[in-house]
Each structure stands twice: as structure tokens, then as C-alpha cells.
Amino acid sequence: MNLDCLFFVFGIVAAVTAVIMITRSNPVISALFLVLNFAALAGLYLTLNAQFIAVTQIIVYAGAIMVLFLFVLMLLRPENEKKFLELNPKIKIFAMVVAFVVFAQLAYIIFFARPSQNISKDLAKSVEAGTIESIGRELFTNYIVPFEAAGFLLLAATIGALVLAKKKFD
Amino acid sequence: MNITIEYYLILSAFMFFVGVAGVLIRRNAIVVFMSIELMLNSANLTLVAFSSYLGNSIGQLFVFFVMTVAAAEAAVGLAIIIAIFRNKLTVNIDEINILKW
Structure with missing residues (x-):
């Protein structure tokens, strides 16, 4: 029961920080929200009993890769971007159509294939695998x-x- | 309430969607790179979810390899961005058009 509620906490944090990351015009803020997203993902890996991957996620992604990104960002000091609403409408429409088509495909597969019909979780095996x-x-x-x-x-x-x-x- | 694998897959699909939108909307090359990292991570979440639900550790092994490739990609990509910035003094992908005809 506690694990279920942990999935929702980490899942909502991961989804919200991902959206915030692509909508901020200041790239440094984007990078910091991506770090938070990676931390939430590490939490999700723990709810899946993947202890090694969770630790690696924090060390490699949040620790090494994002530090590299932040270092380059602060080295180059890129100016703030245009806000989403000021963008060229052609780019905006194209981007949203492509992204929604990708999401619709994935959601269609997940809802119609219903992988949980064939997969039942065995806790002991799951812990052992991680x-x-x-x-x-x-x-x-x-x-x-x-x-x-x-x-x-x-x-x-x-x-x-x-x-x-x-x-x-x- | 039971958390089935679909919850993880839908979250992963949503993160992939956000990553695709980010790559297409953002004009800053570094943020485009970060969106690619987001997509790699959503694929990782799918691999770990299946690995955990099937009780097989090979999915997590592949996450390890994906992380290696992501680290290599980030290092080389950021080096390319620095080299371009030296030349053109910008990281805006609309102004980096030397290969366009």
C-alpha cells in the first residue's frame, strides 16, 4: 500500500518537472528541473526494486552528466529564449502534432496490448533481479x-x- | 489498489512525448540535448519496469549500457556545441545553418 502511493508521488514529480523543463526560457532553470526529474526517476526505480540502477541514475545522470551540462551552460551563458507563445506558429503546430502522434501511438499500444494480462509480478524474483x-x-x-x-x-x-x-x- | 505495469509504461510514454516536444520546440541546442536525455530516460524507465515485472535482470543491464551511451553522447555533443559557439558565438539552432542550402 505504501509503495503504491510512492509511485504516484514520484510519477507526478517526474511528469511535472519534465513539462516545466521544456517550458522555462532560462536554460539553467531547465537543467535544474531535469536534475529533479532524474531524482524522481531514481525513486521510481526503487519502487521497481531496481536498487543498482537507482544508485547509478543518481551518480551518473544527476551527478556526472547534468554537472557537465550545467558547466557548459554557465561557460557559454546563452541568452534566454523566446517564450513558447511568441514562436513561429508553423513550428509550434508541427511540433505539437508530431509529439501527439508519438504519444498516441504509444498509448494505443499500451492500452490495446495490455501487458499486465500476461505479466504478474513475483516480488522475490523482482527483488533478486535488481x-x-x-x-x-x-x-x-x-x-x-x-x-x-x-x-x-x-x-x-x-x-x-x-x-x-x-x-x-x- | 494494485500498480500494474501499464502505469509505468504510460508515465514513460508521457515523458517521451515531453522529450519529443522539447526537441522540436526549443531553440537552444543545449536544451535540445537535455530533451534527448529525457527521452533516453523514458526508455530506461520502460526497460526497468519490464525487467522488474518479469523478474529478469537483463533489462537493467541494458539500462546500464544506455547510460554509458548517454554519457558518451553528452560529452561529444557538448564538445561540438562548444566548438560551434567559438565559431558563431551562438547556440541557437536557427542560426546554426552552415549545412543548409
Whole structure:
């Protein structure tokens, strides 16, 4: 019963902060609301018994990636954007139509496929799946090649970021 | 009241919708990047929800990989934005039109 109410608390926070994030004209405020959104998502992962992913979400997303974003934002100091209502109406209509079509497709699939008919939650298995032990066992046995590839990708991204940020475009 | 998997999926679909709208509406390249992060996170929520409801840890493994790719993408993307800012002194995507004809 308590877990149910936690889903609604975190879910509403996640949805509201996402909307606030795309509607603020000051990008720094957008970034701070995105951090709050990531924190709410970490809470949702905890309600799903995914302890390792919840901690990683806080450390990697809220800790590392968003600090990088905020750092670049404060370095570049971009001016405030136009408000949504002052935008070109063509862009506005196009954006909302595309976004609603995407949402309608997803909602249609979810409501007509009804995945909960075939899935019943087994609490013990769910808790077991979220532990570091079971994720680590999969990661270092069956998924060792993707894991090494991810490490190589991070190395390539580090070198690429250095090269791009160092050299001036001609 | 029982929380079924549809609640998580609808929340995830809504976050994806907000992310798509953000990419198309916002004119600041950094905020467009943040909207892409929002979409990646909504996909992560779907993966974790299915992983938890099916009792299988592989979905959470893929979230781990998505986070790796997101970190790499953010680093390279922000480096590109800094390089463009040096050249054009703006991050507004309407003014970055060197590839437009």
C-alpha cells in the first residue's frame, strides 16, 4: 500500500518537472528541473526494486552528466529564449502534432496490448533481479563483449571530446 | 489498489512525448540535448519496469549500457556545441545553418 502511493508521488514529480523543463526560457532553470526529474526517476526505480540502477541514475545522470551540462551552460551563458507563445506558429503546430502522434501511438499500444494480462509480478524474483549481484553476474559472463565495447566507446568519446573542444574550426 | 505495469509504461510514454516536444520546440541546442536525455530516460524507465515485472535482470543491464551511451553522447555533443559557439558565438539552432542550402 505504501509503495503504491510512492509511485504516484514520484510519477507526478517526474511528469511535472519534465513539462516545466521544456517550458522555462532560462536554460539553467531547465537543467535544474531535469536534475529533479532524474531524482524522481531514481525513486521510481526503487519502487521497481531496481536498487543498482537507482544508485547509478543518481551518480551518473544527476551527478556526472547534468554537472557537465550545467558547466557548459554557465561557460557559454546563452541568452534566454523566446517564450513558447511568441514562436513561429508553423513550428509550434508541427511540433505539437508530431509529439501527439508519438504519444498516441504509444498509448494505443499500451492500452490495446495490455501487458499486465500476461505479466504478474513475483516480488522475490523482482527483488533478486535488481541486486548488483545478479546484474554483475550477467554483465561479466553473457554480456562481457558489449561491456568491453561500452568501455571502448567511453574511451573514444573522451578522446573525441578533447579533440573537438581543443581544436578551432577553420 | 494494485500498480500494474501499464502505469509505468504510460508515465514513460508521457515523458517521451515531453522529450519529443522539447526537441522540436526549443531553440537552444543545449536544451535540445537535455530533451534527448529525457527521452533516453523514458526508455530506461520502460526497460526497468519490464525487467522488474518479469523478474529478469537483463533489462537493467541494458539500462546500464544506455547510460554509458548517454554519457558518451553528452560529452561529444557538448564538445561540438562548444566548438560551434567559438565559431558563431551562438547556440541557437536557427542560426546554426552552415549545412543548409
